[in-house]
Each structure stands twice: as structure tokens, then as C-alpha cells.
Amino acid sequence: MDNWSVRFNNISIKRGSRIVLDGIDMQLSNADLVLMTGQNGSGKSTLLKIISGLLKPEQAQISLLPHNGQLAEYNWSRMRRILRQKVCYLHQQPYLFQGSVFDNVAYGLKRKGLSREQIKQQVCRMLEEFSLQDLINRDCRELSGGEKQRVAIVRSWITQPDMILLDEPFSNMDKESRRKCYTLISHLCRDNIALILTSHDPLSGELDFTQHIHLYQGKITHKTPDTKSKKFSE
Amino acid sequence: MDDIISASLQALNLLFSGDSQVWRIISVSFLVSLKAILIATLPAIALAFVLAYYTFPGRRLVITLFNTALAIPAVVVGLTLYLLLSRSGPFGGLHLLFTQDAMVLGQIVLCFPLLVAMSHASLQSSDQRAWETAITLGAAPFYAAITVLKEVRFGLMAAVIAAFGRIIAEVGSSMMVGGNILNHTRNIPTAIALETSRGSFVQGIALGMVLLTMALLLNFLLTAIQGKGEVIH
Structure with a gap:
């Protein structure tokens, strides 16, 4: 996969009169593993939905830097399309469509226009890789919370x-x-x-995070390391 | 009581003997109502989806209007269409009055608000995460919409069945714009009304039996569909 970076500047959004996110700046590159912490209502889920192009911010400048390209800034509707192609968002309780695990994991591949045989091969290979092959024909409503989460991650990953x-x-x-x-x-x-995980806990020692962002009442109150504009030498 | 039993037996005999007039009336009924439901379903579900998933000025007003339209009596729909389609009306030139097409039109007007309201309620209560998940997995908005509709298919089927049940049994609109013409626009409800007014109950009971059987079958179907949508615990 190519190297790339995406920079979000001044992301702000309100719900009614309440400011949910206020001037968030962040930058992500491929292979980044970001931990985003904050209390309930601090704006973590809203920020993820904006980054994935599911929610329109009231204010934001988003720039892309492909590995060999020029810094690109687009209007929201164009940027939303790009983000939706590049980013996969998983809900706190992932939604699995009615049907089997196979149907769910194959969903994104069907949208890519692959043949039935190619889809079957890829789904089987991926489920086998993560020891989920026994679940392939299981109705998704019968899965445990942990199994649902893993199936949802594999379903996202398979769309590359x-x-x-x-x-x-x-x-x-x-x-x-x-x-x-x-x-x-x-x-x-x-x-x-690139991965962003939100959590209440710091998850210390479990994964090797490259960035840690802490949100409090819609603002970043703590960020390590401060990578602002490191890869965007304009 | 003996009269009712005797009339009911004669009615069964009429049905099973394959009386052409009775079966013609039944076929007109089903033909007209099926056409109406087929024409109305797709646009009604599309509109319900737009109302449930998009915001635009006047959206609440449109929802209120459709909910209000649920209560419009069939005879008022019939009267309005009669005035519009009659020779002196604005669409008199189409020569639709007293045709099956006019009956189809009337039934579309009757079932459309029910389809929109029930589909909207079903979509409104659906999980927003289905739409977001489909989009985030790379589906274009149209395919994401199809995915959401598949997720709520049992609610949508219930809407279609309820709407079909309403129009196949309505008498007001069909009577006014169809004219109750034998072998042409006479359907089950208009025939029952006519035969009863004439004091000839046998055909009325036979047709009533068909309607009741159909209502029973539709309810069985609805229960079976809802059963399929049950959550596994």
C-alpha cells in the first residue's frame, strides 16, 4: 500500500447550541496507530464520523498528501467521497447485516464487482487467517459480542x-x-x-500506539507526539 | 338461521361450480388491486426512504399530510376522482371514467399514503448504523439504500400486505369511478353492495367468503413474515 498522509484542521461542529467539537487539528499517515481517549460526550465518536465522511462538519480543512502527489484540498462533497473510499468506520457495537458471516464479510467485495468465485476465495482465506472459518455459515444474530467485533473488523479489512x-x-x-x-x-x-481506536482507558502496554490524543469537551487537551505538519512541508 | 345456512351452502355451490359471472367479478377485483399495488409500491417506498433518511424543508409537513391522508374515506377519493375524470372535469378528455384504469387510479390514491406511512415508520425505526455501515464499506448511496431496505424488508412486506388488504375491500372509490359495470368494472365489494341492495344474498355471501378467505390468507402470510423477522435470543 502507498504512503500517504491526511491532515484535518480546525474541525468544528455544533449540535443545537452545544459545541461538540471545537477546532480539532490532527494528522494521520499510513501505519499510524492512534489512541483517542476521552470521557463519554467528549466528541470521540463524532470526530470519527467526520473523519470517515459520514458526518459533515460545520468547519474543517482537510488535505491529502498522496505519496507522490501534490497537497490536495477539496470541498466537502468531494472530500467526503474520497474519505468514504479510504476510511472504514466501525461502531462501538458493530452492525452486522442480516444473514451469515459470509454474507457480511463478502458485502464490501460485492460492491467492488468481483466475481462470485473471487469473493468466495477471499472471504474464506481471510476468515481462515483469523481463525473465524468455523463461523462462516453462522447467522450473525447468533454471534457473541467479541465474535461480532472480529467479524466486523475482518469485513472492513477485506475492502482494503x-x-x-x-x-x-x-x-x-x-x-x-x-x-x-x-x-x-x-x-x-x-x-x-492507519488505525484510530477510541477508548475510555489508556490501554497502556497493550498496543504500540504512535499517537495519543485526549479529548475533553470537544477539544484536544493532550497530544503525544505533537506531529503537527511534520509530513506536510509546504 | 336456516335461511343463512341455506344461502351459505348455495354460495359455496356457486363458487365451486365455477360460475363464470362470479369468477369474472373476482378476477376484476384482483386484477385492479394488484395493478394498483404494483404501481404504487416502488414510488411509495422510495418516498418513505427519502422522508426517513434525508432532511429538507417541508419534510415534517409532507409526513403529516401522508398521515392525514390515511384517514381519507374511499368515497371522498371516489368523488374527487369522479369530478376530475368526468366529461366536464379537467381530465375528462382522457375518457377514463367507468374503466378499470380509473379504479386502479382510485386504489393507488388510497393505498399510497398507507404504503408511505407504514414504510416510513418501518424505516424510521430501523437502525441508522445499517446505512452508515453500508456507506463505510464502500457502497454508493443507492446500494446503501437497497441494503437498508433489505434490512427492513419484513416491515415493508407488512406495509404492502396491509395496503393490498385495504384496497381490495374498498367499495366507495370503485363504485364511483368504476360504475359497477358487469364483466367490466364490477369487483367484489361493489357486487356485494349491489346484490345485497337487490335482496339477492347468495352471490354476496359467495363473494364475501372469497374476501374473508383472502383476508385470512393475508394475515397468515403477515404472521409468517413477521415470524421470520424475529430476533434469535
Whole structure:
């Protein structure tokens, strides 16, 4: 996968009179593993939805820097299309479509116009890689919370996005499910995919994060390291 | 009581003997109502989707208007269409009055608000994450919409069945714009009204049995569909 960077400047959004996000600046590159912490209502999920192009900010400048290209800034509707192609967002409780695990994992591939045989091969290979092959024909409504989360991550990964956003992936997960999820996330990082995880806890020592962002009442109150504009030498 | 039993037996005999007049009336009924439901379903579901998933000025007003339209009596729809389609009306030149097409039109007007309201309620209560998940997995908005509709398909089927049940049994609109012409625009409800007014109950009971059987079958179908949509615990 190519090297790339995306920079978000001054992301702001209100809900009614309440400011949900206020002037958020951040930068992401491929293979980044970002931990985003903050209390409930601090704006983590809203920020992820904006980054994934699902929610329109009231204010934001978003710039892309492909590995060999020029810095590109677009209007929101163009940028939204690009973000939706590049970024995959997973809800805190991932939504699995009605049907089997196979149907779910194959969903993104069907949209890419692959043949039935290619889809079957890719889905089987991917499920096998993460020891989920036993679930292939299982109705998604019968899966446990941890299994749902892992199936949803694999479903996102198989579409080969540049970035995956995981909203509180470890909430309500037992130790064993967490361990399996960590393994899956470590795989994603090796695959050059950028990842943002939100969490209430610092998750110290579990994963090797490249950035830590702490949100409080819609503002970044803590950021390590301060990478602002390092890769955007304009 | 004996009269009712005797009339009911005669009615069954009329149905099973394959009386051409009775079966012609039944076929007109189903033909007209199926046409109406087929024409109305797709645009109604599309409109319901737009109302549930997009915001635009006047959206709440449109929802209110459709909910109000649910209560419009069939006879008022019939009267309005009669005035519009009659020779002196603005669409008199189309020569639709007292045709099956006019009956189809009337039934579309009747079932459209019900389809929109029920589909909208179903989509409104659907999980917003389905749309977001489809989009984030790379689906274009049209395919994401199809995905959401598939997720709520049981609610949509219930809407279609309820709408079909309403129009196949309505008498006011069909009577006014169809004219109750034998072998042409006479359907089950208009025939029952006519035969009863004549004091000839046998055909009325036979046709009533068909309607009741159909209502029972539709309800069985609805229950079966809703059963399929149950959550596994």
C-alpha cells in the first residue's frame, strides 16, 4: 500500500447550541496507530464520523498528501467521497447485516464487482487467517459480542481501506476476546493501514500506539507526539 | 338461521361450480388491486426512504399530510376522482371514467399514503448504523439504500400486505369511478353492495367468503413474515 498522509484542521461542529467539537487539528499517515481517549460526550465518536465522511462538519480543512502527489484540498462533497473510499468506520457495537458471516464479510467485495468465485476465495482465506472459518455459515444474530467485533473488523479489512476507525472496540469484551482483537489489530498495523481506536482507558502496554490524543469537551487537551505538519512541508 | 345456512351452502355451490359471472367479478377485483399495488409500491417506498433518511424543508409537513391522508374515506377519493375524470372535469378528455384504469387510479390514491406511512415508520425505526455501515464499506448511496431496505424488508412486506388488504375491500372509490359495470368494472365489494341492495344474498355471501378467505390468507402470510423477522435470543 502507498504512503500517504491526511491532515484535518480546525474541525468544528455544533449540535443545537452545544459545541461538540471545537477546532480539532490532527494528522494521520499510513501505519499510524492512534489512541483517542476521552470521557463519554467528549466528541470521540463524532470526530470519527467526520473523519470517515459520514458526518459533515460545520468547519474543517482537510488535505491529502498522496505519496507522490501534490497537497490536495477539496470541498466537502468531494472530500467526503474520497474519505468514504479510504476510511472504514466501525461502531462501538458493530452492525452486522442480516444473514451469515459470509454474507457480511463478502458485502464490501460485492460492491467492488468481483466475481462470485473471487469473493468466495477471499472471504474464506481471510476468515481462515483469523481463525473465524468455523463461523462462516453462522447467522450473525447468533454471534457473541467479541465474535461480532472480529467479524466486523475482518469485513472492513477485506475492502482494503487506508484507514480503519474503531469506536470503543474493547468495551463489553472479556479478556480472551480482547486478546484476539489485539492480535487482529496488530495484523492491520503490519498491513500499513492507519488505525484510530477510541477508548475510555489508556490501554497502556497493550498496543504500540504512535499517537495519543485526549479529548475533553470537544477539544484536544493532550497530544503525544505533537506531529503537527511534520509530513506536510509546504 | 336456516335461511343463512341455506344461502351459505348455495354460495359455496356457486363458487365451486365455477360460475363464470362470479369468477369474472373476482378476477376484476384482483386484477385492479394488484395493478394498483404494483404501481404504487416502488414510488411509495422510495418516498418513505427519502422522508426517513434525508432532511429538507417541508419534510415534517409532507409526513403529516401522508398521515392525514390515511384517514381519507374511499368515497371522498371516489368523488374527487369522479369530478376530475368526468366529461366536464379537467381530465375528462382522457375518457377514463367507468374503466378499470380509473379504479386502479382510485386504489393507488388510497393505498399510497398507507404504503408511505407504514414504510416510513418501518424505516424510521430501523437502525441508522445499517446505512452508515453500508456507506463505510464502500457502497454508493443507492446500494446503501437497497441494503437498508433489505434490512427492513419484513416491515415493508407488512406495509404492502396491509395496503393490498385495504384496497381490495374498498367499495366507495370503485363504485364511483368504476360504475359497477358487469364483466367490466364490477369487483367484489361493489357486487356485494349491489346484490345485497337487490335482496339477492347468495352471490354476496359467495363473494364475501372469497374476501374473508383472502383476508385470512393475508394475515397468515403477515404472521409468517413477521415470524421470520424475529430476533434469535
